[in-house]
Amino acid sequence: MATSRLALVSVFAAAVLLGMASAATYNVGEPGGSWDLRTNYGTWVSSKRFHPGDQIVFKYSPQAHDVVEVNKADYDSCSIASPVATHNSGNDAIALASPGTRYFICGFPGHCDAGMKIQINVVPSANSLGPASAPAANSPVSPPPMSAPSSAATKATGFGALAAVMIAAGLMAY
Secondary structure, three states: OHHHHHHHHHHHHHHHHHHHOOEEEEEOOOOOOOOOOOOOHHHHHHOOOEOOOEEEEEEOOOOOOOEEEEOHHHHHHOOOOOOOEEEOOOEEEEEEOOOEEEEEEOOOOOOOOOOOEEEEEEOOOOOOOOOOOOOOOOOOOOOOOOOOOOOOEEEEOHHHHHHHHHHHHHHHOO
């Protein structure tokens, strides 16, 4: 019986760790800023590593800003002529479902030109089951520095919590 309890505890610990590593939520600009004209988004994003399953949250005053997802050309020219999506709630959570680059700008006149724009590079997870791919010809040789999500990022632990409940129920059965 002690062996089966030890096995259950080991499974529980593994499930919690897997659940904690599954996704993160990043509040854009935090802890020192938000979606505003004062935040340096290049500096903010440089310390982050985004993976499929993560989400970014833009917090701002909807009377003063919005969030427009655009393509690369519109990002470079600060154009909102062909938006991919427009968000204006002031608390916009955007799922990063797959690897690739996403581009976001503020659509208010002059704001993008003043620096209210951010490029989010979503890279495959280390525990991804897909085949490894070689870096693109124009990508840097070394990956950007990895950092754990800061206090501005919240880990999602849905799988770990479910596993914990199931294991706890199993332990109570003994």
